[in-house]
Amino acid sequence: MQCRICGSNGAHRHYVAKEMMLGLRDEHRYFQCAGCDCLQIEHIPANIADYYPDNYYSYSDATKAGNPVKQALTKLRDRYEVTGKCLIGRVMHFWMPNAKLATLRPLHLTQASQVLDVGCGAGHLLHSLRELGFHNLLGIDPFNQADIAYPNGLRVEKRDIFSEQGQWDAVMFHHSFEHLPNQRTNLGQAFNILKPGGMALVRIPTVSSYVWQEYGVNWVQLDAPRHLYLHSVKSMQALAEQAGFITEKVVFDSNALQFWGSKQYEQDIPLRDPRSWAESPEHLLFTAKEMREFEQRSRELNAINQGDQAAFYLRKPA
Template sequence: MQCRICGSNGEHRHYVAKEMMLGLRDEHRYFQCADCDCLQIEQIPANIADYYPDNYYSYSNATKAGNPLKQALTKLRDRYEVTGNCLIGRVMHLWMPNAKLATLRPLKLNQDTRILDVGCGAGHLLHSLREMGFQNLLGIDPFNQADIAYPNSLRIEKRDIFSETGEWDVVMFHHSFEHLPNQRTNLGQAFNILKPGGVALVRVPTVSSYVWQEYGVNWVQLDAPRHLYLHSIKSMQALAEQAGFLCEQVVYDSNALQFWGSKQYEQDIPLRDPRSWAESPENSLFSAEQVREFETRSRELNALNQGDQAAFYLRKPA
């Protein structure tokens, strides 16, 4: 098959991966490009929507009632993650970090920065930003059941990036880009709606990682068939250049999931299984100490540029 990223017709490696998040275990064929190393599904299932049930994790409502003190401390934590400022927030970060928000720090955001989050689900990240005082935010996701209007005035709209005509400072894809079938046109549209000098932040799983080499088709973030493209650093940079971007920075931000999730899959334990660490830690294969060790190992791999996910900071030339 021809690589959809670089066009190569080389001797690609082929793999068969099972659906293991939901535990359906049906098989899907992938190939890894011999030239750019991008791992991609051979054929997108005609019923791909069926693999996103109503309880899919990104659909859960971002508004949570809770202890007012905890909410206040969480807001301070979030402020530290985004800005690097706030002493109390730093202490909270050490206790319960929010790595997703921390990937925004290199963007040097201010409360007037215009931010579009593509494929945001219920908009958890944007909701945190809105609670911190950010004003110009919009989330879009065509797979949501309907538009969402939060009490804090945040709006999440049921539509895709091609319907967007505004101009943005930042366009973000937080683990949504790997779900998109038309990689070039989606990234190209992000380029079109960014202001000159604006940034596309693309966070994706990557095959340029230790766990892909170690676990192969049992790698938890292969996530067949929802993940249509598992980029290498080389293929993501090539795609960015095709769209007109300059790839300014790549930051690995993997976590313990890469280990406990992949080890579960080796034992035929789906992510949503009652024996999964995600569902009931007390019934899982792992102790809390083991998971902490996985987290430590993940930080070590990130420092070596070998974690299983990375954030790409792509700038549109001014």
């Protein structure tokens, strides 16, 4: 097959991966490009929407009622994650970090920044930003059941990026880009709707990682067949260049999931299985010591650019 990223017709490596998040275990064929190393599904299932059930993790309501003191401290923590400022928030960060929000810091957002989150599900990240006083926010996701209007004014609309005509300071894909079938046109549309000098943030799993080499098709973030493309750093940078972007920075931000999830798959235990650590941590599939070791190993791999996910910061020339 021809690589859809770089066009190579070389001697690609082929793999068969099972659907393991839901535990369906049906098989899907992938190939890894001999030229740019991008791992990509051979054929997208005609029923791909069936692999996103109503209880898919990103669909849960973003509003959370709870202890007012904890909510106030969480807001301070979130402010620190986004801005790098707030002493109390910094303390809270060490207690309960929000790694996803922290990836926004290099964007240097202000409360007036116009931010579009593509494939945002229920809009958890945007909801946190809205609570911090950011007001020019919009989330879009074609897989949502309907539009969402939150009491704090945030809107999440059921549509894709090609219906967007506005001009944005930042366009974000937080683990949604790997689900998109037309990689060039989607990133190209992000380029089109950014203001000159604007930034695209693309957070994705990557095959430029230790765990892909170690676990192969049992790698938890392969996530067949939902993940249509598992980029290498090389292939993502090539795609960004094709779209007109300048890659300013690549930051690896993997976590312990890459280890405990992949080890579960080796044991034929899906993420949604009652035995899974994600569903029932009290079952002690992994000890607290093992989980700490997974987190430590993840930090070490991120430091040497070998974690299993990365954030790509792409700038549109001014």
